[in-house]
Amino acid sequence: MGGSEPIRWPGGKSFAFSVFDDTDLATVENVAPVYELLESLGLRTTKSVWAVAGVGQPVIGGATCEDPGYRKWTLGLQAAGFEIGSHGAAPTTAPRDIVVQSLDRFRQIYGQDPSALANHSGCLDSIYWGDARLDGASRLAYNLLTRGRRRGEFRGHREGDPLFWGDLCQSRVRYVRNFTYADIDTLASCPAMPYHDPHRPYVRAWFASSEGRDVDAFTACVSEQNQDRLEAAGSACIMYTHFASGFARDGTVDRRFRVLMERLAAKNGWFVPVSTLLDHIVAERGIAVMDAAERRGMEHRWLRSKIRVGYS
Numbered sequence: 001m002g003g004s005e006p007i008r009w010p011g012g013k014s015f016a017f018s019v020f021d022d023t024d025l026a027t028v029e030n031v032a033p034v035y036e037l038l039e040s041l042g043l044r045t046t047k048s049v050w051a052v053a054g055v056g057q058p059v060i061g062g063a064t065c066e067d068p069g070y071r072k073w074t075l076g077l078q079a080a081g082f083e084i085g086s087h088g089a090a091p092t093t094a095p096r097d098i099v100v101q102s103l104d105r106f107r108q109i110y111g112q113d114p115s116a117l118a119n120h121s122g123c124l125d126s127i128y129w130g131d132a133r134l135d136g137a138s139r140l141a142y143n144l145l146t147r148g149r150r151r152g153e154f155r156g157h158r159e160g161d162p163l164f165w166g167d168l169c170q171s172r173v174r175y176v177r178n179f180t181y182a183d184i185d186t187l188a189s190c191p192a193m194p195y196h197d198p199h200r201p202y203v204r205a206w207f208a209s210s211e212g213r214d215v216d217a218f219t220a221c222v223s224e225q226n227q228d229r230l231e232a233a234g235s236a237c238i239m240y241t242h243f244a245s246g247f248a249r250d251g252t253v254d255r256r257f258r259v260l261m262e263r264l265a266a267k268n269g270w271f272v273p274v275s276t277l278l279d280h281i282v283a284e285r286g287i288a289v290m291d292a293a294e295r296r297g298m299e300h301r302w303l304r305s306k307i308r309v310g311y312s
């Protein structure tokens with residue numbers, strides 16, 4: 001089991017920082033100013049996309065790669081060193097044929113399969129999501145907490161189901177995001193990441209993230225004090241956010257976000273996309289295999305923060 005050895009970051013960097021941007025509600029207009037700022041500060045992060053629009057009306061949508069202007073803009077991000085990740089096949093529930101179509105389209109556009117993926121909670125093809133994220137007593141607690149609304153709802157991992165695509169996830173995606181924690185120090189909340197969970201074999205390796213769902217949550221998590229603590233610990237942070245949620249208005253980036261990012265970027269951090277960060281940890285110590293006791297601890301910590309503030 002990994003996690004006890006401190007990670008040495010490349011190039012003498014003292015800590016690592018990344019962001020996984022969930023593409024909910026994103027358009028070129030509402031997120032491009034955020035990426036201009038990150039690029040100018042030398043930060044490279046991960047922007048997720050939906051490669052196809054899918055079928056039907058999404059509950060929570062946003063631009064997809066079927067929009068030529070948006071697609072071109074994301075290709076520009078990729079050329080500038082940002083990672084393009086996946087937020088699942090489409091903003092709507094995708095049966096297997098659409099998943100295949102979307103993965104192939106992603107490869108055609110970006111030249112490779114998505115290496116990092118986060119489930120979209122509006123899609124029933126999400127993999128090991130809802131109560132399937134948890135085992136045993138934690139699953140019971142979760143179903144009580146959510147009044148059973150999500151029991152068995154998500155089926156991407158369920159063999160024989162029309163929404164099954166687990167085998168494709170296993171062969172084409174390297175990292176999937178799981179639990180989100182309150183603290184900026186993601187690696188301290190989940191010391192084993194990226195880890196393989198034998199109970200969830202269709203995901204090769206899971207990663208955790210830190211809570212920054214909108215501009216208020218994000219700026220609270222990357223406060224001056226927390227930045228300094230992350231740096232002092234020599235640890236790693238992967239923020240999970242939606243850059244379409246209040247980070248830029250009318251083309252102007254939120255002032256507090258900008259000031260905090262400028263401050264962070266001035267530090268001796270390794271500011272790389274999620275997969276680059278995780279690949280480095282894997283190169284240092286391999287992919288950890290989660291045992292039952294460690295998994296229970298992680299689930300409990302996550303449930304506690306979920307009960308407190310409703311983290312996803």
Ligand SMILES: [Zn+2]
Pocket residue numbers: 022023024087119120121122
């Ligand atoms: Zn989403």
